[in-house]
Amino acid sequence: MQLRTRKRFSARQRWLSALGVATVATVAMAGCSAGSSKTSASAGPLKIGISLSLTGDFADPGKAAQRGYDLWAQEVNKQGGVLGRKVQLKVVNDASSPDQVVTNYQNLITQDKVDIVFGPFSSLLTIPASRVAKRYGYSFIEPAGGGPKVFEQKLDNLFFVQPAESTKSGNVFVDYILSLPADQRPKTAAYAKLDDPFAAPIADNIKTKFEAAGIKTVYDQTYPSESADLTPIVSGYAAANPDVVVAGTQSSDAFAQVKAMIQLKFNPKWLFMSNGANSPTEFPDKVGAKNTAGVFTTGDWYPGSTVAGSKEFIAAYTAKFGGDANGIDSTSAEAYSAGMLVEQVAKKTGKVDNATIIKTLHSGSWSTLVGELSWGANGAPKGEYLLTQWIDDKLTTVFPKSSAQHAPVAPKPNWAG
Numbered sequence: 001m002q003l004r005t006r007k008r009f010s011a012r013q014r015w016l017s018a019l020g021v022a023t024v025a026t027v028a029m030a031g032c033s034a035g036s037s038k039t040s041a042s043a044g045p046l047k048i049g050i051s052l053s054l055t056g057d058f059a060d061p062g063k064a065a066q067r068g069y070d071l072w073a074q075e076v077n078k079q080g081g082v083l084g085r086k087v088q089l090k091v092v093n094d095a096s097s098p099d100q101v102v103t104n105y106q107n108l109i110t111q112d113k114v115d116i117v118f119g120p121f122s123s124l125l126t127i128p129a130s131r132v133a134k135r136y137g138y139s140f141i142e143p144a145g146g147g148p149k150v151f152e153q154k155l156d157n158l159f160f161v162q163p164a165e166s167t168k169s170g171n172v173f174v175d176y177i178l179s180l181p182a183d184q185r186p187k188t189a190a191y192a193k194l195d196d197p198f199a200a201p202i203a204d205n206i207k208t209k210f211e212a213a214g215i216k217t218v219y220d221q222t223y224p225s226e227s228a229d230l231t232p233i234v235s236g237y238a239a240a241n242p243d244v245v246v247a248g249t250q251s252s253d254a255f256a257q258v259k260a261m262i263q264l265k266f267n268p269k270w271l272f273m274s275n276g277a278n279s280p281t282e283f284p285d286k287v288g289a290k291n292t293a294g295v296f297t298t299g300d301w302y303p304g305s306t307v308a309g310s311k312e313f314i315a316a317y318t319a320k321f322g323g324d325a326n327g328i329d330s331t332s333a334e335a336y337s338a339g340m341l342v343e344q345v346a347k348k349t350g351k352v353d354n355a356t357i358i359k360t361l362h363s364g365s366w367s368t369l370v371g372e373l374s375w376g377a378n379g380a381p382k383g384e385y386l387l388t389q390w391i392d393d394k395l396t397t398v399f400p401k402s403s404a405q406h407a408p409v410a411p412k413p414n415w416a417g
Contacts, residue, residue: 046085046352048073049092049108049117051129056096060251060282061331062121065144066091067321068335069118075316076339082346094120101125105132116141116354118338121331123147123166123198130158139357140379141341143334147197151378157358158379161338162300163371165380166198169298170206170246172387173272176399176408177244178213186243186270190219192233192257193248202274203248210246218242227253234260244270251276255286262291262415269411272296278388280395281327290416292390294409299388300370301333302397304405307369309340326394330370337368 050069053062073087081087090112094101101120108114109132117133119126119142126145130153133140140158146166150158164171177185189210193203200222211217218240223233234257237245245268247257254276261267277283277297284292301307303314303325313336314325344367345360346352365374374382387399391406398408 044085045088046082046116047088047090047112047114049090049105049112049114051092051094051101051104051108051120051125053096053121053125054091054093056094057251058096058121058125060279061144061329062096064329064331065121065335067317067329068143068332068337069339071313071317071320071332072336072339074320075312076343082343082352083350090114094125096122096125098125098128101129102132105129109133109136109138116342116352116357118335119143119145121145123150124196126150127153127197130155133157137354139354139361141338141357141361143338144331146380148201149197151380154378156362156377156379157354159341159361159373159375160379160381161334161341161368161370161373163373163381163383163385167201167205169385170202170272170274171209172298172385172399173246173296174206174209174213176387177210177215177270179399185213186215188216188218188240188242189244189246190237190240190242190268191217191221191246191248192219192230192237193222193246194227194250194253195222195224196248196250199248199250199253199274201248203246206246206272210244215244223253228256229260230256231260231263233257234264234266238264238266242268244268244272247271247273249273249276251279251282255283258287258291258295262287262417265415267412267414270296271412274298277390278395279329281329283390284393288416289393292393293416294412295390296398296408297388297395298385299330299395299397300385301330302386302388302395302405303328304397305369307371308367310369313369333369337370337373340368341366341373 052066053059073089092104094104117138120129121144123145126142127150130140134155134157143161146160146162148167191203191207193200219237221233254273277295278299317328342352345357349356349360365372371383386397386403388395389398397403397405
């Protein structure tokens, strides 16, 4: 998510110098040409261009996305490809830079002549990248850019491969809190959020809904992306002693808030973090496995998912990359799902050129690892996220009840220190 988006990052507004380092992964999959003027009759491989953050602030989730893309191409190749064409994934490094991501997609389209493109990681990079794709008439299936400014562009070629707009990812946490008996709900709330087009709007949306429900705001602060030490921020809301803390975070700032809370011995009854806490590997590594207990976040895919294809995805992932299901970042599932959409368009229409992808995906719903997806005219999905919580050292789905693996744990357990 970034929500996962959910991996997985904290200093998005720090423009980093671009590297342009290209890595080419050639894997087999077939499909019709996806260039705006090409058809399924085209010979040769299906070239898919992708810019990802292999270095810089978004390197961890960028690499998780790369694993998902690579795995999808590998698996579809085992099935003979799509419409008889092999796939070449050309992945180029944007170094987490908005300037470089523009250059990358321009080069992929105009110089490398890729047939279609998939999106990068983060709203920050998706916004400029999607504009390039629109300019050249390319579809833009993207797994990790769901901030409000992405959809404010009103691009009909954009398709966000998560259940809902990132701004709404906190709605399920609100639904859980408001499902509690009135005398068990939090009475006060604090909001600490990164100045970021993804993170801050999630916290602001929760604040609006909580205030409408009578939960009093006792602290509300936005901190700049350059903030490394968040002790002053945490000290501020700890002094207000809120029942619930809503942290609009990315990655490093999420870890920094947790470390400051541990240091200050402040433990809220409920703690929700929009990002950072949704990484099954990075979060426990950075804050300590025992300090994850009780932290809420949201997601769209989880190891226990009963969605069709999930077991096969896990088996293929662990065979290729090692580890177990609990170590799979949801960003990988989101990227994998982007490829699934191309397969389905090809199967339904017999071609996968850009115009066909755009027209076809705007009708009906589409099965992916992150659920059934459908989109509005601006590329915003119409579904809902899942509420997850760290229980017994792993992310566990706790709400809504129909999808829950475990009941929510509240109040939050004390920090292990």
